[in-house]
Amino acid sequence: MSESATRLSVFKTYKLYVGGKFPRSESGRVYEVSDSKGKWLANVPLSSRKDARDAVVAARKAFGGWAGATAYNRGQILYRVAEMLEGRREQFVREVADAEGLSKSKAAAVVDAAIDRWVWYAGWTDKIAQVVGGANPVAGPYFNLSSPEPTGVVTVIAPQESSFLGLVSVIAPAIATGNTVVVVASEKSPLPALSLGEVLATSDLPGGVVNILSGKASEMGPHLAAHQDVNAIDLTGATEGDLARDLEIAAADNLKRVLRPRTEDFTESPGTDRMTAFLETKTVWHPTGSLGASGSSY
């Protein structure tokens, strides 16, 4: 900033990312976001219950198309996200450094890891079905195949501390397999998440596959956890008080799949369990007929 004293910089208005668009909160509310030293960074939308519901509607609308897309196509798009992020690397390094109080070099390492994570999951889209599905050798003349399918609309309470690498680490596995997500960003550090929406919007990701809300997990969480059209909830960032337990209780109402919070080091190589947490197994049977001595029955 110092050398640009002669020119006033242009601030960005941070907005939500819902259904492929960038709305403000319908409530008109904002809250102040500061860096780790308390310096004001931006006013961001304080999303409401209505915003959360709108996001679920957008995610549900996008689900059929995204789940039905070929795994190859999903992989191409996730890789495109990595490409787009690479191009905006400097911006994310700055935002992550501000958000998490990291040095430039440490923030750069975090951003690089996040970009590489998109690449990792891009490669998984067309492999997970072979790893977790397969043919079952039933004792009878039947073809029997189990395949993984996405659970549906997943609500994600994003990690509170790891505002970008953690965020990517919870979104990418859910959408790689065909789920659509409603993400509640880190409350105190939502800027990298809101900027990620801008990247996703230019990565050929269909609108509604990822919806990003800023605000309070404690305010939106109970509504999302109780929402009858949400199929699963990731409680990773629900670390405040009894929030995780309360949300799990609310989620039982329509038997959402629940991923409980746990200690997690997002710099480590992820396994497959964040993908399998939001996968169903569908098993299809069909008679094969037989070519026995008694003649053909197929």
Add this chain to the structure above:
Amino acid sequence: MASAFEYAPAPESRSVVDIAPSYGLFIDGEFVEAADGKVFKTVSPSSEEVLSEIAQAGSEDVDRAVKAARKAFEKWSALPGSERAKYLFRIARIIQERSRELAVLETLDNGKPIKETRDADLPLVAAHFFYYAGWADKLDHAGYGANPKPLGVAGQVIPWNFPLLMLAWKIAPALATGNTVVLKPAETTPLSALFFADICRQAGLPKGVVNILPGYGDAGAALVEHPDVNKVAFTGSTAVGKSIARSVAGTHKKVTLELGGKGANIVFDDAPIDQAVEGIVNGIFFNQGQVCCAGSRLLVQESIQDELLDSLKRRLNTLRLGDPLDKNTDIGAINSSEQLARITSLVEQGEAEGAERWTASCEIPSAGYWFAPTLFTNVTQAHRIARDEIFGPVLSVLSFRTPDEAVAKANNSQYGLSAGIWTEKGSRILAVASKLRAGVVWANTFNKFDPTSPFGGYKESGFGREGGRHGLEAYLDV
């Protein structure tokens, strides 16, 4: 019609099974009385005859059993997998040896036809133990990383519709992976689980590895909520499943739930009608319709509706309802008076809401709990009989015109356990199967089960899978 199909009685002998006048709880390898001395009676639903008097577990007994399972866990989990495997192989073999005895016992206590216990339940029970026995020393290769660890003590609550088969689905994978077990059978069908306890003793299974606690819902709740239980596995109603999901919130307990269903059986206009009719009958009248994955909603393409329903009704009039021990019997008794009351009440609501009832003409025995095969036409998606699980021999018939409409109607349910597709067109099978939100899809067949085949639901039919490699995950710390 029925007179054309008269059969001489062909009863299976009861003498192969010796039911004692009373049974205790099975804790730490011994049969013991309940701490508070409570007992309950188990009756044969086809005759209302009291079969035996059973100790009724309470919360103190649950605590005792969990302690025994905890104590046994250390040694059991430390055994080489190959040794655990051999115990399970022994159990599988003893079940095969005692298969006829157990089939008759199950038919007496549950009310289902001997044809089913003999040809479906028991072979599947033995196969399930045999299958998971083989996994016990191969867990490194199951896709859950090297040396996956068991969870600890598994609290398992099972229903009355397939008492011994549900026990097998729960206990076999739990033991193979190195967990120990406290299992509560349903209050109306405790006997086969208690006979299984004897099989554990014959197999020389170490004390405390399997504990059996007959009892009611309060014992089940105490087991699920016990702080020293690491794993909860439940098969039963969606309402109870939800209360379990609430009660384990905020804990580290791993949970699998296999709950209700309202399976859609979709028949397209090119389906072979006779085979489809057999599939529909098997889908909803197998085990008196008391099956969570029953094909309780028939979705038939409009152009063949009349022809199909004529054939179906003709077939239903040939089903033989009566003595479950008779080898000719197709339709046995409803498991309890409570269940009969629930079926009756939902059927009355179906009539009150304007659906048209048709019931097969068959004689109902004077004693016991019975419900004749019934179907409803003029059913809309809003009718309660099209939405709620009846868990009885009652089929709701709806029609459709296009494949898209069939899929939309099939998926219009809180449940997502099973579905059926009947068509000769392969591409249509695959397209429709991929769009159905259900865990098991039977194409040109229905109600097939196998230990290698994962089973479980989408949506409010629960979560987790039982059977196959997938079934191991529920009992491993992964």
